[in-house]
Amino acid sequence: MSRRSVRAPRAKRSELPAVTTASPCPCGLPAAYGACCGRFHTGPATAPTAELLMRSRYSAFAVRDEPYLLTTWDPATRPPSVDLEPAMRWTGLEILETTDGSAFHTTGTVTFRARFTQQGKPGVLHERSRFARHEGAWVYVDGTFAE
Template sequence: MAPRSCPCGLPTPYQDCCGRFHRGEAAAATAEQLMRSRFSAFAKGDEAYLLRTWHPSARPARLGPDRKMRWVRLEVLESTGGSVVHAEGTVRFRAHYVERGRVGEQEEHSRFVRYDGRWVYAGAL
């Protein structure tokens, strides 16, 4: 049986895609890569990774993910900046979920910045 594709939407197995970021083996090279890895962390329930990749000025003390919500699909709609040569960038995305048997979606335009040399989530625009 072939490994399942990563929750972030790329056709790469989770272990080789966002899993390496979650395990701390690599850091996201772009803002979009970080956003995708954060979506995968929500899908996998990896609260520690989400908190590690949140800018300290806006980071909550804890998340306490909703176990009744399952994140199922991600669409990246647009990104600006956020490359290996930028210090900040934005990603607009639509995240699809199922909550108590009902499908839903959340659209957000997120801001990412470099902090201590790594990309972090700085909040919604």
């Protein structure tokens, strides 16, 4: 997801979404956060496909894990920081299409719709994201907004 801009003030701890390792994963797969995207956020494991990287990046936005977002961003397109808006809550992810991006590919694309609320108003981010392998791991390259 390509939410680039100047770094916003960090949200207070009480404003952060309450996601534990036992919580349902924000990415929408039927697994607990710790066994799904959380294992990529906290451990040495890396997402084995572009789609799983997309899901883990969505979850990182949901739990406000800026270091993970920056680590999984292609160095050639990575911004200095990620704007994690305190008033934004990510509420659902729908993968629409995946092209390539498996263990046998070096590039891939994932088209998705990510639902959110911002200051209580619903919104949708519809994007076609490009991914590539960098030093063996999948990274987000960039995205274009879809209609």
